[in-house]
Amino acid sequence: MGFDPIAAPTTPVSDTREPVFVHEGQLAEAARRVAARGRRPNVLVVVFDDVGWGDFGCYGGGVAFGAPTPNLDRLARRGLLLTSCYSEPSCTPSRATLLTGRLPIRHGLQRPPMYGERGGLEGEVTLAHLLAEAGYVTQAVGKWHLGENLASQPQHVGFDDFYGFLSVSDMYTEWRDPYFFPEIVYSDARTEWVKNMPFNRCFVHATRGGEPEQVEEVDIPALSLLDEKWASYSIDFIRGRAGRDEPWFLYHGTRGAHFDNYPHERFLGASPAKHPYKDTLLELDDIVGRLVAALEETGQLEDTLIFVTSDNGPHMENWPDAAFTPFRCAKGSTWEGGVRVPGIVAWPGTIDGERVSDGLFHFSDLLPTVLTLAGAADKVPTDRFVDGVDQTSFLLAPDGLSNRKYQYYWLLADLSALRVGEYKFVLVSTSDDDTDVAGPGGFTGVTQRYTYARLYNLYLDPKEQHSYLTRKLAYNEAFLHGIRHHLGTVMQFPGKKVMGLE
Secondary structure, eight states: OOOOOTOOOOOOOOOTOBBBBBHHHHHHHHHHHHHHHHHHEEEEEEEEEEOOTTSGGTTTGGGGGGGGHHHHHHHHTSSSSEEEEOOOOOOOOOHHHHHSSSHHHOOBOOOOOOOTTTTTSSSOOOHHHHHEEEEEEEEEEEEOSSOOGGGGGGGTTTTTTEEESSSOOOHHHHHGOOTOOOHHHOOOHHHHHHHTEEEOOOOOEEESSSOOEEEOOOHHHHHHHHHHHHHHHHHHHHHHHHTOSSSSEEEOOOOOTTTOOOOTTTTTTTTTOOOOHHHHHHHHHHHHHHHHHHHHTTTTTGGGGEEESSSOEEEOTTTTTTOSSSSSOOOOOSSSSHHEEEEEEEEEOTOOOEEEEEEEEEEGGGHHHHHHHOOGGGGGGGGSOOOOOHHHHHHHHHOOOOOEEEEEEETTEEEEEEEETEEEEEEEOOOOOOSSOOGGOOOOOOOOEEEEEEEEEEEEEEEEOOGGGGOOOGGGGHHHHHHHHHHHHHHHHHHOSSSSSO
8 A cells, every 4th residue: 555645644743843754765775875975975056046836847848838957857857756745925034934944923024024123043043053063064045035134144144155145136126227216216315214224235245153244235237247147156165165075055046037037138138039137147157067067077966965946936026927737826915926936956976867856845944954964863952943954865765755744825924724645635725916005024924814724735725716615524533633732832832922923
């Protein structure tokens, strides 16, 4: 009889960890493959900004939607393509979860900080912290957006070096563009008013424990060159690590494809769609190709675990400067379109190629998984609740099954939904009418609380339009058990609120 994620029980890990599925056979195979490498892997994480689940060719987009992605498609064929990879609804919560292994209700960054707002990662233990303790060289490049205060900057939360900007793309440029903000651009008083807002308008360079040094003010011409400069910096880092004994962790966050897009001149008008967003996808695909090529040229490709993803679904309120998803709604929501993101995992020679899996994988899973691969599983924090599940055996074993039973969806401070298997049980959501009032963090939509839960079969109804809980009451206890357990951990190990509803 085959494994069934709804019927199968989980195994406790500890009081401060999410229970897991234990697949004995794949655990043994994963351990064999790790031992065969004889070396702890380097880790390259590439996080795109607002790129949708369906944008890459390997997910059904690519040339059919006006932006071929040959490098991403090739990388997917060399590894594992995840069809149920989950972020959080927006960039800051997602990035914090990816680096801490904890949900936003715990790390407190429930929405993005804007224009110099206080708060960030200060006080959290990051993957970079733990890998540095394990002897890794740690490098962050590109977009940060996890707090501008000094204690929350990369060089103070585990990274040896940082080269990038601290905030988000549109904050640097929207008020400079007369197409979007003529009332600011053509008003000296309002331009001066924006300039006096407490946010850093430059991209910066910093080293561990130090102050950031301003590299260049980010105006529109400068912004169009950022992804190229950041790619060159990361490539130099990869080349500089060749032949060294210490493994490394490179966290590369691209500027693209967050609105508004001003692609490098090499890509301007180069896509079949002849649109800035699609041109930017070509640029991002080229960057991934160059990073992989640098690994290959320096003999480090088979020593490196690569994870390529996006921080959330598309920001459809800025259509057509937005991404593609076949699911319902978009960024800022817990409908699938807001949190189901592309996820490509490659480690040539260790992870089998040509694999596609719909097993659940959440951003929080990265921390315990990488620590296991780094031989540092004992460094997962025990003084706080860690939501991530160790997915080593899922990723490494042929036809591996996910070790995660539940996907939890949080919408700011509300538990919004729960997924088990192909079913999604929805309690709270956002409307997907872009004429609704503006919400925190720059999103639109109003919160909808349902008197009775809604149930969607994501295999039959990926647009989440047909609730039929009345016909599926036998599943009720499976969902309610998961909700009770999860909320129990939140009560036992309460988090904090750094950014959320005021």
